[in-house]
Structure formats: structure tokens, C-alpha cells
Amino acid sequence: MQIPQNNNIAEPIRKIETNSIEELAQFHRQKNRQYTQLRAGTLAGKLNEVNLDSVHLMREKINVGARIVAAPGDAFLPFGTILSDDDDYRFCAEDGRNNAIIQATGGNWDISFQHSLDYIAVVYEREAFMRQFDDLCQRSCPDQWIASQVKSTDPQALKTFNHGVSRILQYTVDHADALQCHQARKALAADLFSLTLKVLAPTADLQETLKSPSRRLQGVHRVIDYLREHAAELPTIPELCAIAGLSERSLEYGFKEYLNITPVRYLKLVRLNGARCDLMVGFGANLLVSDVALRWGFLEFGRFARDYRMLFEELPSTTLQTQY
Structure with missing residues (x-):
């Protein structure tokens, strides 16, 4: 890659x-x-x-x-x-x-x-x-x-x-x-x-009023649907807020209510899953783990390997070296 x-x-x-x-x-x-x-x-x-x-x-x-x-x-x-x-x-x-x-x-x-x-x-x-x-x-x-x-x-x-x-x-x-x-x-x-x-x-005074639970849930679904097609573009939290039509605080409440995790955590999990997909098809393709990490926005390779192993119970290098 x-x-x-x-x-x-x-x-x-x-x-x-x-x-x-x-x-x-x-x-x-x-x-x-x-x-x-x-x-x-x-x-x-x-x-x-x-x-x-x-x-x-x-x-x-x-x-x-x-x-x-x-x-x-x-x-x-x-x-x-x-x-x-x-x-x-x-x-x-x-x-x-x-x-x-x-x-x-x-x-x-x-x-x-x-x-x-x-x-x-x-x-x-x-x-x-x-x-x-x-x-x-x-x-x-x-x-x-x-x-x-x-x-x-x-x-x-x-x-x-x-x-x-x-x-x-x-x-x-x-x-x-x-x-x-x-x-x-x-x-x-x-x-x-x-x-x-x-x-x-x-x-500054940045106090705000939370959107209603139904509005928050609608926004969460819009974000999840968007990430299915556009996760590789590495959307930022402000970009996801625009897609949801919610402030960061309302979006965070919505994700915690629906998935019990923050949107930041969900976005990281989506990126880790995307990196795993790339590594699984990269066997024999002269691909480097660092290439995949950068592509998915993971800049600190040691932290990427640690987070990847915690989620998938193997190192990214192991995934890359395995023929699926």
C-alpha cells in the first residue's frame, strides 16, 4: 500500500x-x-x-x-x-x-x-x-x-x-x-x-442546552451510517458533529446513551477495525504495518500496536503475516 x-x-x-x-x-x-x-x-x-x-x-x-x-x-x-x-x-x-x-x-x-x-x-x-x-x-x-x-x-x-x-x-x-x-x-x-x-x-461562556434524547439518537445514527462509508477519510469530531447536527456535548451524551462509549472511542474503534481489514488483505503485498497505521491516523506506532493488541488479542504484525 x-x-x-x-x-x-x-x-x-x-x-x-x-x-x-x-x-x-x-x-x-x-x-x-x-x-x-x-x-x-x-x-x-x-x-x-x-x-x-x-x-x-x-x-x-x-x-x-x-x-x-x-x-x-x-x-x-x-x-x-x-x-x-x-x-x-x-x-x-x-x-x-x-x-x-x-x-x-x-x-x-x-x-x-x-x-x-x-x-x-x-x-x-x-x-x-x-x-x-x-x-x-x-x-x-x-x-x-x-x-x-x-x-x-x-x-x-x-x-x-x-x-x-x-x-x-x-x-x-x-x-x-x-x-x-x-x-x-x-x-x-x-x-x-x-x-x-x-x-x-x-x-468564555460556552454553556449550552442539550438536544432532546430523540434528536441525540438521530444524530448518533447519522454518524454511524456515515462512518460505514467514510471511515477511511478520518473524519474529525467537528466533522461528525456537523453530520449529526449536534454539539460535541450532545453527541457524547447520545453515544453514551446508545452504545455506552464516547464518540471519540467509537471513532478509534472504527479506525482500528479498518486497519485490521487492511492488514488481513495485505499478506504478501510488501505492506508495512506503519503504512497502515498512518493511513488510519495512528501516528504513534507503539501505541497503535498496544491498542490493536488489546482489541484483537494479537499484534498487527501477526495479522499481516497471517494468510487468511
Whole structure:
């Protein structure tokens, strides 16, 4: 089996290490950034950027005090967090604070810092983010998320966000070839969207009214029917919510009422079953277990093997080596 690839994707990974302010600005040319060094010292800048189609992921480090001014296009929604130990920064004239998410979503923005800067950012295509939020929550995106500001959030949610985004960045370093696979990029982007919503949720009122049991059951059946034909497309939870016509919360209630499992768990089981079908017909076909895992959106091969064995009581390699 050939891993599905998209040869037209822009560079999936870009990186730069430099002591030149101008080179940093040129690296961000499409983001309209300007850098000004404010404190004495030999500048060392380092930046990694990962392209996952409708979302970009980046981490940037600068070792001396500086100011960054940006005028990104209206088509983008960047959310970021500061990983530096201190909070001696100012963002859009606001003092920095601990346990905060930075929203660079309101057009022009600037940040200045006294000593050093180490941040991660998740940059969404605006339309894609709005559509996913509408699908997942069955409501419009909160207005306060579309404004450049510093917002306090739940410390645990922030810790989970920072850890999750850093883990995804490290995965792209260790498995750069996997980014040529559309399914891998889609799975990573879905993880980023989930992490982003969880860190943003404490900053807005997202309370909702559950749909009626009959509406929930109808939505669950629509999802199950859809997955019979389209599971290999790896639909995300927001996409399944759109198909069900339910918010994530109502869809979860519906699945627990009908199957006593969450939609996330059901989707994983469907993907594991799909992977098993591919492995069962792959005997003698020069197929790799890793090819099948990526095709079905399993990016961590060790975890895939463990989950597969727990469900089917044999390793995926055993299935592949058996003639059925």
C-alpha cells in the first residue's frame, strides 16, 4: 500500500537559526513582521514552523530583549503562550501575566520583552477555525476570541496545551516523513484544535442546552451510517458533529446513551477495525504495518500496536503475516 501523499503541499517544515534581525523578518515575510533589538547582547534567534494545511504550528526563541511588530492578514487566527519563566513582556500595551493565552487575532499586534522570549503559537486559517468551532459547538465563535489581547486561563488547561503542542512539534522533528501523508497532517491538526479549544474555553461562556434524547439518537445514527462509508477519510469530531447536527456535548451524551462509549472511542474503534481489514488483505503485498497505521491516523506506532493488541488479542504484525 502506498501512503497517500500530497505533493503540492508547501514546505511542511521550515526552520531558521540566525543572529540577524533582518533574517528573522524575512523568514516571516508573509506575516509582515518587524524586529527591533532593545537590549545589549549578541542576538540568537531560532524558529521552527510546521505546516499542517489549515493550521501552522511554530516555536520561536530569542535570547535578548526585543520588540516584534506584526500585521498578519485577516485570514489568520494566531493563539500562543509564553514558555519563558518570567512574565516581563507586554503584548498590545498589556502587561504579561502567568497562566495566560495570547490572542494575536485582532489584526496588528506587538510584543516587547526585556530579557528573552520563548513562545509557541498555533496559527489557524480563520475560515477553517470558525467552521470547525461552528460544527463542534453548534454556535458562533465567541467575539472575545477575535481580538488581540492577553487572557487568563485555567492553569491545568494551559499546562496541557503547552505539553501537547510541544509533543506535536517534537513528533514532526522525529517523523518528518510522516507529514507527507495527508491523514497524518489531519490527525495532528485535529489534536491541535482540541488542545486550543480546551485552553480557550475557560476564557468564555460556552454553556449550552442539550438536544432532546430523540434528536441525540438521530444524530448518533447519522454518524454511524456515515462512518460505514467514510471511515477511511478520518473524519474529525467537528466533522461528525456537523453530520449529526449536534454539539460535541450532545453527541457524547447520545453515544453514551446508545452504545455506552464516547464518540471519540467509537471513532478509534472504527479506525482500528479498518486497519485490521487492511492488514488481513495485505499478506504478501510488501505492506508495512506503519503504512497502515498512518493511513488510519495512528501516528504513534507503539501505541497503535498496544491498542490493536488489546482489541484483537494479537499484534498487527501477526495479522499481516497471517494468510487468511
